[in-house]
Amino acid sequence: MEGIVGYGAYIPVHRIKVEEIAKVWGADAPSYKRGLMLEEKSVPSPDQDVITMSVQAARYAVKRAGIDPKKIGNIYIGSESHPYAVKPSGTVVAEAIGCTPDVHCADYEFACKAGSEGMFVSYGLVKAGLVEYGLGIGADTSQGAPGDALEYAASAGAAAFIFGRENVLATVDATASYMTDTPDFWRREHQFYPRHASRFTGEPAYFKHTVGAGKMLLEESGMKPEDFQYATFHQPNGKFPMRVGKMLGFTPEQIKQGWLVPKLGNTYSGASPLGLTAILDVAKPGDKVFMVSYGSGSGSDGFVFTVTERIKKVQDLGPKTWDQLNRQKYLDYGTYAKFRGKIHKLEVK
Amino acid sequence: MFAARHWREIPRRYRMEAGKCTTCGKVFFPSRLICDACKNKEFETVTLPDEGEILTYTVIRTPPSGFEDEAPYAVGIVKLGDVQLLTQIVDCEFDKLAVGGKVRVEFRRIQESGKSGILCYGYKCVPA
Numbered sequence A: 001m002e003g004i005v006g007y008g009a010y011i012p013v014h015r016i017k018v019e020e021i022a023k024v025w026g027a028d029a030p031s032y033k034r035g036l037m038l039e040e041k042s043v044p045s046p047d048q049d050v051i052t053m054s055v056q057a058a059r060y061a062v063k064r065a066g067i068d069p070k071k072i073g074n075i076y077i078g079s080e081s082h083p084y085a086v087k088p089s090g091t092v093v094a095e096a097i098g099c100t101p102d103v104h105c106a107d108y109e110f111a112c113k114a115g116s117e118g119m120f121v122s123y124g125l126v127k128a129g130l131v132e133y134g135l136g137i138g139a140d141t142s143q144g145a146p147g148d149a150l151e152y153a154a155s156a157g158a159a160a161f162i163f164g165r166e167n168v169l170a171t172v173d174a175t176a177s178y179m180t181d182t183p184d185f186w187r188r189e190h191q192f193y194p195r196h197a198s199r200f201t202g203e204p205a206y207f208k209h210t211v212g213a214g215k216m217l218l219e220e221s222g223m224k225p226e227d228f229q230y231a232t233f234h235q236p237n238g239k240f241p242m243r244v245g246k247m248l249g250f251t252p253e254q255i256k257q258g259w260l261v262p263k264l265g266n267t268y269s270g271a272s273p274l275g276l277t278a279i280l281d282v283a284k285p286g287d288k289v290f291m292v293s294y295g296s297g298s299g300s301d302g303f304v305f306t307v308t309e310r311i312k313k314v315q316d317l318g319p320k321t322w323d324q325l326n327r328q329k330y331l332d333y334g335t336y337a338k339f340r341g342k343i344h345k346l347e348v349k
Numbered sequence B: 001m002f003a004a005r006h007w008r009e010i011p012r013r014y015r016m017e018a019g020k021c022t023t024c025g026k027v028f029f030p031s032r033l034i035c036d037a038c039k040n041k042e043f044e045t046v047t048l049p050d051e052g053e054i055l056t057y058t059v060i061r062t063p064p065s066g067f068e069d070e071a072p073y074a075v076g077i078v079k080l081g082d083v084q085l086l087t088q089i090v091d092c093e094f095d096k097l098a099v100g101g102k103v104r105v106e107f108r109r110i111q112e113s114g115k116s117g118i119l120c121y122g123y124k125c126v127p128a
């Protein structure tokens, strides 16, 4: 039966605390921490981007899968921060992991849902028998405009999943997608920072679509929330995934393992996929996992997985997500601004 | 042309592919046409290990053009298997760098060719 044969996560080592950002803009840190349930976020180094983090995550996924990368038939990277405007991220990643030239490659884009799209289509191609193995990656190094609410959350990370037919570590038991045209968040061509419709990003956007896909998924699988050991949702802040979980009937205990956002921030296309890697790191054979992504614009993809016996053999073959999250180097706002290209050294000619 | 030169180096820069002499086993990175030990002209492609140790290092505070925003940064000669190579050591604290220190290879952006040129990727080391 088709499912995940390998997975990998990558989180940069640098962090900035909510207090450090709030201090610069005269904002009230405790109210951000309480209101959005955010403590700190990951920051990519100046030499890191969607391509470099995807390569790291994909290498760990190949290691866990234990396959010859030449057998990977497709590579789909979902992101809203692809380094090039024109030229796929997937070409570099495919070359770096050694799966060229017999491979189908495309970059995906759908705000924070692009990663789960890459997973969805990879799974579909495997199920259709068009490829032996399919690689789907969600990665972002998103930026919020200085002082904007997004600046407290927009962070960096990548998660990679290889789908296949044999030796799966988790089967895919059900999928669902739910999508409408909802302009809650966008970025126009040539604009550096995105814009959002503030409170409009909540009820008619995140909650409606996540609940929509979640209910379809429960119906499709014929399961109830209490049948699952774990659930993970898109996590733009700490509050939303906990609230949407409750709306669907899940408990905080089911959500906690994949709830990375208070320490990680919002990794956009990497968010719920990274939540899934954290769950797979500790899951036991037979565990059921519920996952629903969300991307502004708007839509959600959902998956139900059942973990198999093979999970025990692969968990230690790559760096674990919480271990990467708990290893951090803190930045002050000035260094963060330099790392993110907000300030540059004067070039003396 | 810059893009073409970078493209030719992809196997070495992206996948750390080296050449191993089929006669005496000496490993070259980058690979070469003739083995300097035994004059053999045949090499098999091998991949360097992704962990190694620092042989020596320095911190660059006055960088060459194109690297202004990166300074200060550390550069070291690192031993990976049978090969020694020059590479940046990133995500490190300078006062914790040491000869013999363990490092791990990560995939990073090496250089950008101006604001509109290609992005060059390759290997750097981080503390293991």
Ligand SMILES: [Zn+2]
Pocket (backbone or CB within 6 Å): B021, B022, B023, B024, B025, B026, B035, B036, B037, B038, B039, B040
């Ligand atoms: Zn030789």
